[in-house]
Amino acid sequence: MAARITELVLDCTDPERLAAFWGGVLGYEVLGRDDESVEIGPPDRRTTLLFLRNPDRKLQKLRLHIDVKATDRDQAEELERLLALGATHVDIGQGDVSWYTLADPEGNEFCLLSGRADP
Missing domain, CATH: 3.10.180.10 (2,3-Dihydroxybiphenyl 1,2-Dioxygenase, domain 1)
Known part of the structure; x- marks a missing residue:
């Protein structure tokens, strides 16, 4: 079990x-x-x-974060949508990668991965 x-x-x-x-x-x-x-x-x-x-306010990088993929659009279109909702770009030292590292309105990091997920 x-x-x-x-x-x-x-x-x-x-x-x-x-x-x-x-x-x-x-x-x-x-x-x-x-x-x-x-x-x-x-x-x-x-x-x-x-x-x-x-x-308490967030003081450091999260040890656990959420990764998301768009279901009905490409990564660039989804990035625009997430930024319009209030996400911001963050640099946590990720370098040149295929995903975008973002933060929600309280600074919690999450990643927008490339490709699409099943709805």
């Missing part, structure tokens, strides 16, 4: 803002919220993201 990841929890100072950003990135909807958190996920609720209010 094995375990399955059911949710990823991300501490943040503004759960609503981060949930809106990541909901836009992933096409996820709000599944629940209270004064301290917002949970988003796909309609099947298979794996969700929970944004939990924490007053």
